[in-house]
Amino acid sequence: MTELVVRRLLIDLEPPVARHWCANDAFLTAWFNALSMSFPVGEQFFLDSVRNGAKTLSPQEQARWQAEVQGFVGQEATHRRIHALFNAQIERHGLVNTWGPRIEERMKVLAGADPRHHLAITAANEHFTALFAEWMLSHPEVFNHTEPRLKNLWLWHSAEESEHKSTAFDVYQALGGSHAWRVKWMRRVTVFFLTDALRQTALNLHRDGTLWRWSTWRSAARHLLGREGLLSNSFKPWRAYFRPDFHPNQQSSDLSSHWLERNADQYTRVGAG
Ligand SMILES: [Fe+2]
Numbered sequence: 001m002t003e004l005v006v007r008r009l010l011i012d013l014e015p016p017v018a019r020h021w022c023a024n025d026a027f028l029t030a031w032f033n034a035l036s037m038s039f040p041v042g043e044q045f046f047l048d049s050v051r052n053g054a055k056t057l058s059p060q061e062q063a064r065w066q067a068e069v070q071g072f073v074g075q076e077a078t079h080r081r082i083h084a085l086f087n088a089q090i091e092r093h094g095l096v097n098t099w100g101p102r103i104e105e106r107m108k109v110l111a112g113a114d115p116r117h118h119l120a121i122t123a124a125n126e127h128f129t130a131l132f133a134e135w136m137l138s139h140p141e142v143f144n145h146t147e148p149r150l151k152n153l154w155l156w157h158s159a160e161e162s163e164h165k166s167t168a169f170d171v172y173q174a175l176g177g178s179h180a181w182r183v184k185w186m187r188r189v190t191v192f193f194l195t196d197a198l199r200q201t202a203l204n205l206h207r208d209g210t211l212w213r214w215s216t217w218r219s220a221a222r223h224l225l226g227r228e229g230l231l232s233n234s235f236k237p238w239r240a241y242f243r244p245d246f247h248p249n250q251q252s253s254d255l256s257s258h259w260l261e262r263n264a265d266q267y268t269r270v271g272a273g
């Protein structure tokens, strides 16, 4: 059981965001903008999946998971609200979000399905977010030359993703979700997630006029596939998800709690889950 605290990040998203807000780097900016575009719709799906899935637990199990589920829902609701404000800023740069509507379209197919499908999809996505979060927390230099408020936004979100990474997985297990469904959904989510993320990034770069710059591709190669790259560093822990005895907490580190301790002046606690 994880105790999840809902925090309100002290951030002002009224002032405009620079066009290449992340380290003056067109690729990094387009990549993080793409991820942010998926959050309002995606994180609503995650919190609905966990909340609705938990309602189908036995009364005894519901009582056991209630506090953690409430914390999870509160954290994701806060993330999606803040990223919606951030997205409104980057849309002023002429960017168009096609990822969010694609998720909404796909979700229609899931209407009325067994809640464990929703949870397996959420757990798979949460594994991705946890891996990406760990990468950001262990490579904060990616946000060098980035406004402190935006660096805090991404590292706060990363810290909370890392903190609640086992909630959807545990509710899925508590509902008797099978290993077969779990890995089947991970395969599909991997294809959708990577395709969507790269497609939205390319569209952002296209609209930014920087898609065909050599520096853009050099940054992409270095930050995704280089020795310390996001995808190269995430491959092994991603693969671990397919093991029958996998649990998200096997990949825990102290980076999340350290960031939250060191940056306690950046947020207020709005309630304990
Ligand atoms: Fe989140």
Ligand SMILES: [Fe+2]
Pocket: 046, 076, 126, 129, 161, 164
């Ligand atoms: Fe999450």
